[in-house]
Amino acid sequence: MTQSATDLTQLCMSLAAILGLVTLQMVLLRRDRHDPINRRFLFCLxxxxxxxIGRVAVAVTGVQGFRVLVLLGAAFIPLAALLLTEGLLRRHAPPIAKTIVGAGTAIFVVSAFWYGSGIDPLRLYLLLGFQLCGFFIAGWLIMRRDRASLSASENTTATRIALSLLLFIPLATSDFLMGVLGLPIQFSALGVLIMCWLAIGLGRSQIGHRVVIVNFVVMVLAAGLVAALVGAIAQLDRDGVLLCGAVMMTALLLVAILNDARSLRSEEQSLGLLQYLAKSQTNDPIAFLRDLRLHPLVEGAAMISRKSLAQLQDATLDQIFAAAPVLRRADPPALGALADDHIAHLFDSYSATHVIMVAKSPRVLIALAMPSLHASPLAETELQVVQRMAALMAEQTDQRGRDHE
Structure with a gap:
């Protein structure tokens, strides 16, 4: 494997790590940049x-002076990990742990500006020991935490952080032992991408730890199989297979990060009908539905005219909407030939995909067309909730009218 291929792979992985960190930073800033835990997390990022950035600058310019940025970042990482862990657990680390991490950070920050020829590799080995000590302290605090004092979401976050440390530590260690292990590149970028992926996944609470672990194993196996296949076809040596596997894993993780971030963004910007339900200030079902017509999901919904209903039998309509208050063209109830004719008339007259019963007496029906590509289990559930709320409003209005009489 040529040196140029190795350098290019290292550069691409470093750029991917920066992109993953920037993506996670954007997610945190959208949530709440002033939240104490988010501020600590942003400091880590x-x-x-x-x-x-230091690695990329050295690779692009060839100026070794940018190694100062690399060493400064490495010196602050244990402190950042400790601060984040304290924030997540809502407790202080033991004073001895703070002293070790604080003193070590000060020493290695100062040593980052030392250009003496004899300081490395001793400095690198000492820095490795300091980082491992910092990670061990953070991991120990997480494992020994008082789970009962934390909420379920806080415990989930702590577990994900512990999992990311478990995966990150070996990869970070390999950076310092490249020469000893005979590795072609530094693999810590993969650890950073894993951390970003796990952290962004916290915003998708429906995804449990087991699913995350299974997805990660699938990505590792896919990257390994592709690397082995390419290595066999191209007759690559061990370093070539490692580079190929690293590139594949980097690509898979980056796609997963960007996809999860995009999904979170879509959920945050979603104009779901449930938001309208929560914010509705009216008790008039007609006004309620009129306001909903501005929503993209039900835009263009029309009230079925009395003229259309006059052509249909009330008893049959009662039978239809008792079985399906939200009538779907794709799944109509099986109630006999006469009911089928009535259902077909309603849908054909308004080119509708759904007909919603708002009130029984007087009968109020709403027809709307939802493209099949927009249809989803969530959208169908939202329509059921809309129908139920509108029907309850109509019942309350009717009851108030009877009370006044």
Whole structure:
């Protein structure tokens, strides 16, 4: 494997790590940049970003002076990990742990500006020991936490952080032992991408730990199989197979990060009908539905005219909407030939996909067309909730009218 291929792979992985960190930073800033835990998390991200920016600067310019950024980032990482862990667990680390991490950070920050020829590799080995000590302290605090004092979401976050440390530590260690292990590149970028992926996944609470682990195993196996296949076809040596596997894993993780971030963004910007339900200030079902017509999901919904209903039998309509208050063209109830004719008339007259019963007496029906590509289990559930709320409003209005009489 040529040196140019190795350098290019290292550069691409460092750039991917920066992109993953920037994506996670954007997610945190959208949520709440002033939240204490988010501020600590952002500090971790920016310190790690500093390290990889230094690597990219050295690779692109060839100026070794940019190694100062790398060393500074590496020196601050244990402190950042400890601060984040304290924030997540809502408790202080033991004083001895704070002293070790604080003193080590000060020493290695100062040593980052030392250009003496004899300081490395001793400095790198000592820095490795300091980082491992910092990660061990953070992991120990997480494992020994008082789970009962934390909420379910806080415990989930702590578990994900512990999992990311478990995967990140071996990859970070390999950076310092490249020469000893005979590795072609530094693999810590993969650890950073894993951390970003796990952290962004916290916003999708419906995804449990087991699903995350299974997805990660699938990505590792896919990257390994592709690397082995390419290595066999191209007759690559061990370093070539490692580079191929690293590139594949980097690509898979980056796609997963960007996809999860995009999904979170879509959920945050979603104009779901449930938001309208929560914010509705009216008790008039007609006004309620009129306001909903501005929503893209039900835009163009029309009230079925009395003229159309006059052509149909009330008893049959009662039978139809008792079985399906939200009538779907794709799944009509099986109630006999006469009911089928009535259902077909309603849908054909308004080119509708759904007909919703708002009130029984006087009968109020709403027809709407929802493209099949927009249809989803969530959208169908939202329509059921809309129908139920409108029907309850109509019942309350009717009851108030009877009370006044």
């Amino acid at each position: 920016r310190i790690t970003m500093l390290l990889f």
